[in-house]
Amino acid sequence: MEIVAQAAQRFGNAPALITAGRRWSFADLHADTARIAAAFEARGVRRGDIVALVAPNSVPLVLALMALMRMGAVAAPVNHRFPASHVEGVIQRLKPAMTLDATILDAFVTDALARRDAAFVATTEMERPASIIHTSASSGKPKAALHSLANHYFSATGSAQNLPFEPGDCWLLSLPLYHVGGYSMLYKCLLGGGALAIPSPDTSLAKSLAGFPVTHLSLVPTQLYRMLRASGGPERLRSLKALLLGGSAVSPALLDEAIRERAPIYLTYGSTEMSTQVTTSPGPVTLARGDSGAVLPWREVAIAPDGEILVKGECLFMGYLDDGGLRTARDAEGWFHTGDMGELSEDGRLTVLGRKDSMFISGGENIHPEEIEEALCSIEGIDEAVVAPAPDAEYGARPVAWIEARSNAPDDAAISASLAQSLGKLKTPVAIHRVQEWQTLPGSAKIDRGWYRKLGESEKG
Structure with a gap:
């Protein structure tokens, strides 16, 4: 039946x-x-x-x-x-x-x-x-x-x-x-x-x-x-x-x-x-x-x-x-x-x-952006985060972050200090960008991570 x-x-x-x-x-x-x-x-x-x-x-x-x-x-x-x-x-x-x-x-x-x-x-x-x-x-x-x-x-x-x-x-x-x-x-x-x-x-x-x-x-x-x-x-x-x-x-x-x-x-x-x-x-x-x-x-x-x-x-x-x-x-x-x-x-x-294709190597260490994103979102006032690699002459690549933050979120220096303590210096983003509206996939509410990865590739190391 x-x-x-x-x-x-x-x-x-x-x-x-x-x-x-x-x-x-x-x-x-x-x-x-x-x-x-x-x-x-x-x-x-x-x-x-x-x-x-x-x-x-x-x-x-x-x-x-x-x-x-x-x-x-x-x-x-x-x-x-x-x-x-x-x-x-x-x-x-x-x-x-x-x-x-x-x-x-x-x-x-x-x-x-x-x-x-x-x-x-x-x-x-x-x-x-x-x-x-x-x-x-x-x-x-x-x-x-x-x-x-x-x-x-x-x-x-x-x-x-x-x-x-x-x-x-x-x-x-x-x-x-x-x-x-x-x-x-x-x-x-x-x-x-x-x-x-x-x-x-x-x-x-x-x-x-x-x-x-x-x-x-x-x-x-x-x-x-x-x-x-x-x-x-x-x-x-x-x-x-x-x-x-x-x-x-x-x-x-x-x-x-x-x-x-x-x-x-x-x-x-x-x-x-x-x-x-x-x-x-x-x-x-x-x-x-x-x-x-x-x-x-x-x-x-x-x-x-x-x-x-x-x-x-x-x-x-x-x-x-x-x-x-x-x-x-x-x-x-x-x-x-x-x-x-x-x-x-x-x-x-x-x-x-995290995603295999989002992992990158910095100074010989495997970096999973999702680990850094999770640490960012554990900070009060940060609701969403995306991390991507940016070219770096010394390390090959370093993490860069985009965050959606409320008014009670710490400033960039305090965020970096918190991450350095919890994750270490190598995984701490070298730049933090605050966004009001995310770039999303066509016809979807999902964040377009590929778009941010390309944006990270254009950052100056």
Whole structure:
């Protein structure tokens, strides 16, 4: 039995989707997605065809993604915030059988749900391609990661063994569906029986938490920082069963603050290629240890001799789509090289040290910018930091920092003195620049680290 039909059989009238105006049960999902799948087939979409969807989070998008899941087509949600030329380039490379933007998608789903004929051919083959999720790229074209149904199934199953999501629970869809963290929520819902709350795109996080019976929440550190300072934010976070925190490194100061507020933080490390989570805290963290939790079921992690994090397992994607072909991106032993540097403790906990391609050598010593950024963000008044190398005649390269600082932050001399004491002189930035607004990746809120690296290369040593 395919995944949506099985969810309807298991969970029946339990809530599956919740909006401000309506609730869908799992039985409703079964009926509605069957109609939409039939409409796709009527438009000529067949098993294995790619369908691109360029739209923000919405009920029609969720229903369409589940319908494509059921019929064996390959869903490719695309970042609608990309510039039009960028979206056009992505579509040209995908060569989809069908492309739907937000307006066309809404009309297509509305028309499909008005039809009585819901006959379509469901598929249950686990190894078939199911989705294409694009990875972030600082320049050039983003990579198209192809996942199988099995990848998403085992990802959700392994996550649930550590962090259950069951009938009566509600997870706020706070991440975009064109990111693997957002898309994975569909499988967590269908396999676990919890409901997804879908806020309107213009609703703030704080207002969404106040308007839905949320028990589970996924955030990146910037969102956590804002929630801890929002009116009633700490109390609302405290009421959750679980707050999954990932996406980027979290500063010790922010984590300590969340722990003091008794927010049920689960730290996680993951990637698009591994269908989202790789490691997660076994329980709510009570101490800022610096690790990203333990390896979840159906995943394997190893550390290469040079310190790079290697991953494999049932969750590892099928490969990248390149010019119509599939590149597996695995080494001879089946490992995927993440590009992240890390350490694995004897008890199986992973500590992420930073990106391999961001590391540089200064005076013969390996410098990880993330270590310096973490130290900067531990200083009161500094909210965000980026560190990159600048050429230096004596050392080869020295670190330069850009910081987002509040009025209570120390001056540059005091910051340098603090870092020299905690990290040593070699890791102390030779220059500190204060920014009001960050340079971000196209169509994303992520800081464009490549841009700052190039800026560092232009600094005078």
